[in-house]
Amino acid sequence: MKKLITLMTLLCLTVGAYAIEIELSGSVISDNQKMITSRYMGYVKNMAVSEGDIVKKGQLLYEIDSKEIEAAERQVDLAISQARLALQMNKSQYTNVLTNLARHQRLFEKKMVSKYELETLELAAANLKDMVEIAEKQVKQAEAKKEEVLNQYKYLKVTAPNDGVIVDKKLNEGEMAIPGMPAVVLTDLSRLKVVAEISESQLGYIKVGKEVELTIPSIAFSTKGKISSIIPSSNPMTHKFKIKMEFDKKSASVYPGMYTKIIIKRDDDANQQ
Template structure:
């Protein structure tokens, strides 16, 4: 008898006259995991657990001394290559003017026309080479600008900080999870279905949703029916969307959904 009661408790499925009631968990449709792309020390942390943040709000900032040097070097390389480019352009203009002048003064003795043509070709080659240097330097400057965007991490969306794994002075490694933000406005209920119930639900179906701890009831809609990642469980996942109104409903809360009787 005790074993039977335990199994019934684990299944958490109650067949009522008004339909089949299943238990589930409130989950967020938007969960953002913030990680670092570069190694460095945390300089400032602007948020704490439970803080509500808006998109583009500052989350934390990393030390930038090393990156400042890299940025200065990239800017200097771009500036020098641009100066060199302008020099070779001026040099080409001077030689071309000389070439035009020599054309007008044909018959001048002692003038080596082939030497002048060779100078033009050499300057053109240097000009093209310098253009490539400028392009490469400009790409490095853009890359450093992207790096600096990742030194001061910003919130990618509105939400609540539910996990914070860093504090000032911590060393951050590439790929390390630093902060997790959860959207508390767009919530869904995650429900596991057994094979015997799958035929009673379909996408778009309206169900009764209940949050027992708040004594809140509303009507939800089946958003998706998803196969479980583990085929050995013989379970199907169902996601139900609902309107939480102005209540403080958060991910992780216990919920119930009722599938109406099929008549």
């Protein structure tokens, strides 16, 4: 009987000395998913991608019709023409008044014109000088507005900010693109992670940086990763915590949404921490 108790005690100690595994189910996500939207409103005239397309940085995603910007450009061109015409007329009048003023100054020295006539021309010259300066400012403002309108053309073509895969397309050709409303969703395949939920009671056995074993059964891919973050659940009633694990996908064709098995080895030392 004493031998049996001793054997069972040794067995328990042996099992406790070995690591105990925590098995979890998770899925692959991208840590860099972007909602692509346009800066200006307009109809989509060219949707260059479809769901599932793999795109490169700078590749055209979609293009917005330029009719509204073209209309704004025509209005600005008209404003520039009017401002330049006003400037030309004011400069011409100013030049004539200066010529007349110079003649009256000579005549005034000879007492051939009155001081009132001279002062009237001096006032007219000062007013026209102000009008010329105002017209010059108006021309510069109109030209700056033209530059602003022309700058909008480059935003009509929406391109990919990084390599990735199109996981959702919310607009088609002929539909209205609205600033702030996502048109396509781009997922970065170079920043993949595995996400899973772990119970509160198991938190004592894990920590950031701890190594884990990951398996994606659908492509028979196994690798090692490590816990990169532990995130409290937004719902306190579940008593669950979200963990994210980073890993090297190597040359495997890993995509967001893939089911993943996770094994985390724990031991008594981890529990004591």
